[in-house]
Each structure stands twice: as structure tokens, then as C-alpha cells.
Amino acid sequence: MSDYGKILVAIDLSEDSNRILQRARAVASSAAAQLHIIHVIEPLSFAYGGDIPMDFSGIQDEIYQQATQQLDRFAESHGIDKAHRHIVMGRPEVEIHALAEELQADLIVVGSHGRHGLALLMGSTANGVLHGAKRDVLAVRVGSPD
Secondary structure, eight states: OOOOOEEEEEOOSSTHHHHHHHHHHHHOSSTTOEEEEEEEEOOHHHHHGGGSOOOOHHHHHHHHHHHHHHHHHHHHHTTOOGGGEEEEESOHHHHHHHHHHHHTOSEEEEEEOOOOTHHHHHOOHHHHHHTTOSSEEEEEEOSOOO
8 A cells, every 4th residue: 555645647638648647546545545637838938939039828828728628628537626637837847846846745647658769868758757856756658669
């Protein structure tokens, strides 16, 4: 029996999100364990930098609204209470760590594509969450193996 009473599950709203949440439930210490889900939206300015003189606010708002709707549908289908759904904007590893700290989560669960070589050197969300985490991290292998 594990001692994980509060688990933060980071999802990207892809098909892999179901598997990640199932794994989190499997390691939960009891039916009373709290499951929180987080989806982080990276601002478009991170991807394009300040070099492109465009206003991304309208596009960013639309992305946020669509992600909120998707997260709500996903959470409802899995019985996750509205108070345990979190959608934020920023760098995934930073926001996941911040929420885990705020919630005093015992475990963070993330998906990992098991990248290697150049993709591993460049980093991934799972790698970013693992490094610097102040709590246990479970990386769930997702996607098709290379």
C-alpha cells in the first residue's frame, strides 16, 4: 500500500492522457486519495519569441477556451471534481512544480515518450518535471516505442 494521498496528474489532452490517469489511479493509496489533473498551455510567444511582431492574444484565448472545454470533458468522463481541475499558461515543468507545491502533492504523474538521442538531450516535459522535483515523480511510458 502506497502513501500517496494527493496525486497531481499532468496531461496533454492527447489519447495518452487516459493511460496516464489510469496509472495514477493504480498507485493511489486508497479510494480517498485525491487526484488533481493539470494541463499547461505554453504561450505562443515561447514558440515564436519576440521576433515576430504579431499579436497572438486572440489565438491564445481561443486555444485556452478549447483546452478548457477538452479538460472539462476529460475530467467529467473520469469523475474528477471541478475543484481538482487545473489549467494554466506557462512552461509545463515550472507550472507543474508550482501546483504540486501549492497542493502539497505526494506524487506527480507525467507521460513520457521514452525519447533518446538528440530528443532526450533537448529535453521533454517529463524530463523537466523530474529534474528539480521535490516529490516523487512517476513517468508513464506512452506513445509507440521507436
